[in-house]
Amino acid sequence: MSNFTGALLAELVRAGIxxxxxxxxLALINSDGSVRAAIGDIDATMYPRSSIKSFQAAAMVRHGLxxxxxxxxxxxxxxxxxxxxxxxxxxxxHGAGLTVMDLRNTPxxxxxxxxxxxxxxxxxxxxxxxxxxxxxxxxxxxxxxxWETDSYLDPEHPLQIAIRQEIxxxxxxxxxxxxxxxxxxxxxxxxxxxxxxxxxKMRTSSDPVYQEVxxxxxxxxxxxxxxxxxxTTLMKSVPGLFIKDGAEAVELLSLPxxxxxxxxxxxxxxxxxxTILKAVLxxxxxxxxxxxxxxxxxxxxxxxxxVSNSLTQL
Numbered sequence: 001m002s003n004f005t006g007a008l009l010a011e012l013v014r015a016g017i018x019x020x021x022x023x024x025x026l027a028l029i030n031s032d033g034s035v036r037a038a039i040g041d042i043d044a045t046m047y048p049r050s051s052i053k054s055f056q057a058a059a060m061v062r063h064g065l066x067x068x069x070x071x072x073x074x075x076x077x078x079x080x081x082x083x084x085x086x087x088x089x090x091x092x093x094h095g096a097g098l099t100v101m102d103l104r105n106t107p108x109x110x111x112x113x114x115x116x117x118x119x120x121x122x123x124x125x126x127x128x129x130x131x132x133x134x135x136x137x138x139x140x141x142x143x144x145x146x147w148e149t150d151s152y153l154d155p156e157h158p159l160q161i162a163i164r165q166e167i168x169x170x171x172x173x174x175x176x177x178x179x180x181x182x183x184x185x186x187x188x189x190x191x192x193x194x195x196x197x198x199x200x201k202m203r204t205s206s207d208p209v210y211q212e213v214x215x216x217x218x219x220x221x222x223x224x225x226x227x228x229x230x231x232t233t234l235m236k237s238v239p240g241l242f243i244k245d246g247a248e249a250v251e252l253l254s255l256p257x258x259x260x261x262x263x264x265x266x267x268x269x270x271x272x273x274x275t276i277l278k279a280v281l282x283x284x285x286x287x288x289x290x291x292x293x294x295x296x297x298x299x300x301x302x303x304x305x306x307v308s309n310s311l312t313q314l
Contacts, residue, residue, distance in 0.1 A: 006040030009040075023266045027262050039310045047181075050244065051244045059163040062209050197260075230245075253280060275307050
């Protein structure tokens with residue numbers, strides 16, 4: 001029986017006392033594909049959420065989707081919802097002879113804090129939702145292949161079958177179950193270990209499809225997330241680093257030589273992400289400045305979020 005809670009990844013310490021803990025699962029993969037570290041139960045079933053968008057984008061490119069790098073990057077994105085993001089999403093739709101009205105993702109307001117403030121009191125919309133780039137890519141792929149567009153979110157639609165097959169090819173295993181993601185697209189359950197191995201394969205494969213997808217994201221990190229977001233900031237700071245976050249505290253990282261990491265925080269909170277990411281990058285001998293999460297008591301700093309001994313010793 002799998003251990004859903006996992007092992008300690010990080011803890012919040014206030015005035016020397018552990019106040020809260022963040023448990024989870026983490027798989028760290030070497031450049032040769034071997035497992036360097038396994039924290040928690042990396043064979044437990046998990047939902048990769050938006051962290052898997054590069055895998056989905058690869059399926060689209062393999063089935064004829066032709067976009068410029070900026071457009072392809074936003075297909076892999078959970079974008080913040082800036083005017084530039086909207087323009088790139090619309091350009092994908094217009095190139096396929098479609099409009100925002102053809103999107104079937106769940107309406108929402110922008111994901112980014114500043115972008116949400118700029119949105120004001122406008123009602124939720126499909127284009128503002130952070131997955132609209134992925135959905136635009138899905139629709140464009142359908143048009144290219146002559147597939148029906150109204151039902152593109154059906155798990156048995158040719159597009160979603162192709163995505164499932166692409167994921168299975170990358171992870172070297174079958175998906176464990178299928179449900180619906182928050183944006184309305186099919187969501188395939190896999191394991192933390194297999195997800196990390198798929199990230200490794202994407203970076204080491206000579207397949208031009210994988211190379212095109214990753215190159216697009218590396219060239220346009222501001223499309224993958226947004227200005228001020230940790231994902232974009234780290235991708236800009238560390239040459240060759242690909243990062244993709246997902247809802248319910250899932251994170252994927254990979255480097256050009258095939259080193260990869262996937263972790264899932266069991267309580268669904270991304271509060272400890274900066275601390276965990278810094279520890280993973282340190283294990284790869286990458287020293288990068290990441291603003292710490294401050295624990296305050298009034299106007300004073302009274303504690304910190306620190307990683308577990310397992311992460312410290314990676």
